[in-house]
Amino acid sequence: MPLKNKLLVEVIWIVAVVAILSWAAVSNAAYLTSDQNYISNPVSSDPVGTVINVTGYQWAWAFQYPNGTITTDKLVLKANTTYTLVVNSKDVIHDFYIPAFGVQSYAVPGHPNQVTIEPMKAGTYIFECVEYCGELHYEMRGTVVVT
Amino acid sequence: MGFSFVLAVFGSTIAAIIAMVFLLYYFSMDYRRNLIGESASSLSREQSNLLLSRMRREISFSAFFMDDSKSIGIRYLITTVILFFIGGLAGVGMRISLWYPFPTFLTPIQYNILLTAHGTIMLYGFAVGSILALGYYLLPSANMIERDNLGIVNSIMYWFFLIGSLFIIFSRSTASWYFYYPLVDQLSIAGGGSYSFFTLIGVSLIQVAATVSSIIFLKMIFLDRNKSIPVSKISLFSWSIVSSAVLIITSAPVSTIANGYLIYDLINPVFFQGSSVLTYAILFWFWGHPLVYVAILPAFGLIYEMLPKYAGVPLYSYRAGVFSLLLLMVFSALVWGHHLFNSGLGTIWDLMFSTTSFIVVIPSAMSVFNWIATLWTARGIRLTVPMLFVLNGIIDFIIGGVVGVYSADVGLNAFIHGTYAITSHFHWIFIGMTAGMAFAAIYVLFPTLTGGRTYNVPLAKVHFYLNSVGTILMSGFWLVGGFEGMPRRVAGYFGIFQTYQDVAAIGGVILGIGFLIFLINFAYSAYQAPVMSNDNSLEGEVQPI
Numbered sequence A: 001m002p003l004k005n006k007l008l009v010e011v012i013w014i015v016a017v018v019a020i021l022s023w024a025a026v027s028n029a030a031y032l033t034s035d036q037n038y039i040s041n042p043v044s045s046d047p048v049g050t051v052i053n054v055t056g057y058q059w060a061w062a063f064q065y066p067n068g069t070i071t072t073d074k075l076v077l078k079a080n081t082t083y084t085l086v087v088n089s090k091d092v093i094h095d096f097y098i099p100a101f102g103v104q105s106y107a108v109p110g111h112p113n114q115v116t117i118e119p120m121k122a123g124t125y126i127f128e129c130v131e132y133c134g135e136l137h138y139e140m141r142g143t144v145v146v147t
Numbered sequence B: 001m002g003f004s005f006v007l008a009v010f011g012s013t014i015a016a017i018i019a020m021v022f023l024l025y026y027f028s029m030d031y032r033r034n035l036i037g038e039s040a041s042s043l044s045r046e047q048s049n050l051l052l053s054r055m056r057r058e059i060s061f062s063a064f065f066m067d068d069s070k071s072i073g074i075r076y077l078i079t080t081v082i083l084f085f086i087g088g089l090a091g092v093g094m095r096i097s098l099w100y101p102f103p104t105f106l107t108p109i110q111y112n113i114l115l116t117a118h119g120t121i122m123l124y125g126f127a128v129g130s131i132l133a134l135g136y137y138l139l140p141s142a143n144m145i146e147r148d149n150l151g152i153v154n155s156i157m158y159w160f161f162l163i164g165s166l167f168i169i170f171s172r173s174t175a176s177w178y179f180y181y182p183l184v185d186q187l188s189i190a191g192g193g194s195y196s197f198f199t200l201i202g203v204s205l206i207q208v209a210a211t212v213s214s215i216i217f218l219k220m221i222f223l224d225r226n227k228s229i230p231v232s233k234i235s236l237f238s239w240s241i242v243s244s245a246v247l248i249i250t251s252a253p254v255s256t257i258a259n260g261y262l263i264y265d266l267i268n269p270v271f272f273q274g275s276s277v278l279t280y281a282i283l284f285w286f287w288g289h290p291l292v293y294v295a296i297l298p299a300f301g302l303i304y305e306m307l308p309k310y311a312g313v314p315l316y317s318y319r320a321g322v323f324s325l326l327l328l329m330v331f332s333a334l335v336w337g338h339h340l341f342n343s344g345l346g347t348i349w350d351l352m353f354s355t356t357s358f359i360v361v362i363p364s365a366m367s368v369f370n371w372i373a374t375l376w377t378a379r380g381i382r383l384t385v386p387m388l389f390v391l392n393g394i395i396d397f398i399i400g401g402v403v404g405v406y407s408a409d410v411g412l413n414a415f416i417h418g419t420y421a422i423t424s425h426f427h428w429i430f431i432g433m434t435a436g437m438a439f440a441a442i443y444v445l446f447p448t449l450t451g452g453r454t455y456n457v458p459l460a461k462v463h464f465y466l467n468s469v470g471t472i473l474m475s476g477f478w479l480v481g482g483f484e485g486m487p488r489r490v491a492g493y494f495g496i497f498q499t500y501q502d503v504a505a506i507g508g509v510i511l512g513i514g515f516l517i518f519l520i521n522f523a524y525s526a527y528q529a530p531v532m533s534n535d536n537s538l539e540g541e542v543q544p545i
């Protein structure tokens, strides 16, 4: 099939692409402005829900709960509760990631970040470090237990 | 201590003397005479360079002793094929070691060394090197150049490139190709590795070589171009080199300077420690993203040149092609922050960089639609080996590009950042386009590079199919695994991901076998008797002398 009217064809494809991407950009912007807490941001003074301090170090993650207890390699949460993870690092840059929740936050030394999670279903999930951090980077992983 | 210090001083003095003798010999040799005969001695260097640049130059060792543009191109070509082989070995090694969820034949440290070597060699050695190779080799004929007078500069830059690559190969760094600050400063093999400064020096040398070469490319295209070619007729390959060159010139020096600070920090940490730790990451990606587009734009240019030839029609729209390449040049300099979502740059920055990342898709899609329209209007598509690579490259670019759009969405990025989905995104594009178009170009240039030989077509097709199937298996299964949360850059993993890793390992091995077949085909065919003229369709205009 000959595509005769060059200008028209070009305009059509540009407009189509622009339309699709504008939709993507607008929904992205809407998400960013309305659900800011669900993506990683520098810590703010009024975190939502229960605060859990997450500390990455070579090569494990430690979780400190409001009552002072600390666990490593295992994060214990309650279903239908809102938590704010305050993610920090003792040495190099790490990245705390829970695939099942679609949530992650860099652990940057001296630059704590926070991200909000709200587990819905009880179960056991995995978490991982997804920023390369040296020899045993692959062992910086563990389980999230939601009860 | 005292003894080894004295030994080091003696050793380096002797090494320096040997290097000086070599350089003296090197610059006093006149290999031109062998090629263009006694007349070479009566010509000035520029004039003989010009003659050589117009020649159809084949692969030969003498290229290392001559400094015309084509010889430099051949030097880079030989070097990058070897570097691709070394980087590929590292890649296949990693894949095989990941067969089981725990580290098998590679210890985590060995794995990390290969990880760093693979990334740096492929990006700086192969991607940058193949662009320099194709630029130096094809620009003189594409622009019918009348002057070739900066040969010595080009030659020196090539040696920078080679020394840089050797530094990268031998440094045993474990800092990954990002060199993020606090890790690289841990000078033990469990952290960033003891000799990361070697890699950093190597990377900087290659960046200098790329920057200077880019300036020379711009000079070739805009100052030396034959007067008979108006700006509106500059070939799309040359335009793609213009885009890459401008991107390199505007962003590589930033990274070179950051590397300088970083090397100093390894000795005496003052720069990145005091400021935010993310400063180095930001400076790195300011160059890191343009780098990936630098790796892809010349492949775009080659598709623009080759596709119409095998589709039997002119390109659908030259104007849209130039427009797309120049828009890509502008926009891909503005998206680097999309590598640092989730790091705490703040919502405003996230919003800005994800929006610019969506914008950069528009010119990419313009190119793709241009190729599709060309194919649509085509009469009698000839499915030669280069054409197969071109078609496969377009498809791989579409798949990889769509994954790129996904990862540019901040919400989705939190799902897949740091997983194999990202690895999948850029391996579709790198293997399909950057490597694929380099293979296609080598096949097109084959008669010229080997002085009239022809490659074995069935073997070349086997190479193509292995390359294509290997990518589909490897990147495809990475993509699915990535969306399930399979982390990248790991020496071991949770057992639930084993299926994806195993299929990807098979894909990786298939890719490796494909490349071996390419090498075997090349070596085998180059020793057959010449059967055809040494013409090729990419440098049609060259006058043989």
Ligand code: HEM
Pocket (backbone or CB within 6 Å): B292, B293, B295, B296, B338, B339, B357, B358, B360, B361, B364, B401, B402, B404, B405, B407, B408, B409, B413, B416, B417, B418, B422, B425, B426, B429, B430
């Ligand atoms: C179609 C336009 C493109 C878009 C929207 C895009 C988007 C992205 C995004 C958002 C990331 C960051 C992912 C993350 O780490 O979370 C990324 C990573 C990457 N992209 Fe693209 N990309 C595009 C084209 C390309 C091209 C043409 C190449 C060249 C081969 C490329 C190579 C890479 C590489 C190498 C990385 C990962 C770097 C690393 O983390 O090691 N991208 N891309």
Ligand SMILES: [Cu+2]
Pocket (backbone or CB within 6 Å): A056, A093, A094, A095, A129, A130, A131, A132, A133, A137, A140
């Ligand atoms: Cu880590």
Ligand SMILES: [Cu+2]
Pocket (backbone or CB within 6 Å): B288, B289, B292, B335, B336, B338, B339
């Ligand atoms: Cu990018």
